[in-house]
Amino acid sequence: DVKVTQSSRYLVKRTGEKVFLECVQDMDHENMFWYRQDPGLGLRLIYFSYDVKMKEKGDIPEGYSVSREKKERFSLILESASTNQTSMYLCASSDRGSGRETEAFFGQGTRLTVV
Amino acid sequence: AQTVTQSQPEMSVQEAETVTLSCTYDTSENNYYLFWYKQPPSRQMILVIRQEAYKQQNATENRFSVNFQKAAKSFSLKISDSQLGDTAMYFCAFPSLYNFNKFYFGSGTKLNVKP
Numbered sequence: 001d002v003k004v005t006q007s008s009r010y011l012v013k014r015t016g017e018k019v020f021l022e023c024v025q026d027m028d029h030e031n032m033f034w035y036r037q038d039p040g041l042g043l044r045l046i047y048f049s050y051d052v053k054m055k056e057k058g059d060i061p062e063g064y065s066v067s068r069e070k071k072e073r074f075s076l077i078l079e080s081a082s083t084n085q086t087s088m089y090l091c092a093s094s095d096r097g098s099g100r101e102t103e104a105f106f107g108q109g110t111r112l113t114v115v
Numbered sequence: 116a117q118t119v120t121q122s123q124p125e126m127s128v129q130e131a132e133t134v135t136l137s138c139t140y141d142t143s144e145n146n147y148y149l150f151w152y153k154q155p156p157s158r159q160m161i162l163v164i165r166q167e168a169y170k171q172q173n174a175t176e177n178r179f180s181v182n183f184q185k186a187a188k189s190f191s192l193k194i195s196d197s198q199l200g201d202t203a204m205y206f207c208a209f210p211s212l213y214n215f216n217k218f219y220f221g222s223g224t225k226l227n228v229k230p
Contacts, residue, residue: 033217033218035220040124040222041222042119042121042206042220042221042222042223043206043220043223044220045217045218045219048217056217058217088158090160092160092218094218103150103162103165104162104208104218106152106159106160106161107159108157108158108159109158109159
């Protein structure tokens with residue numbers, strides 16, 4: 001059974017703190033993603049990684065950075081958390097492949113509240 | 116960025132009835148896949164159905180089917196014999212024009228199935 005695991009389901013942090021959101025997948029997928037989910041806005045891509053140490057900015061990378069030192073692990077970092085980063089964060093992975101039919105597999109989400 | 120539009124923020128349907136969720140998208144490509152994902156209250160996003168643009172025949176998965184109209188760039192999801200377990204957020208998704216490993220999502224439709 002395929003699995004994408006996010007380290008926390010709920011997280012509360014203070015403004016200005018450095019926050020790490022961790023994601024691990026066990027499917028040997030090349031691609032990993034971090035999305036932010038907000039009501040009425042759907043899922044917005046923050047960062048995308050297509051290989052170890054490789055990353056690409058998504059649509060809303062400001063205020064975030066990522067790290068991918070190992071193939072199975074993709075971390076999202078909030079350098080200095082702000083209240084407008086309060087949101088649901090979803091991690092996903094997919095097989096690179098050559099087919100456009102490849103689906104993404106998701107973690108259970110981390111609901112982050114910055115106070 | 117590419118656009119994926121879901122114009123129905125919320126819908127309700129009685130149990131056992133049929134409901135259709137709308138999605139439109141924008142692309143200049145000819146061959147691509149389109150996806151519908153379901154996010155139940157548990158937050159675990161799962162793939163419901165996918166459609167290849169090259170295929171004339173609409174995809175079907177049990178009670179879920181699509182109405183794909185390529186010229187109109189429309190990709191609707193029909194749920195027949197709605198069940199309480201179908202209550203969820205539904206997202207239409209579309210791979211990036213420039214990198215099909217990246218997915219773009221619509222804003223979502225919240226479906227409530229009433230007993």
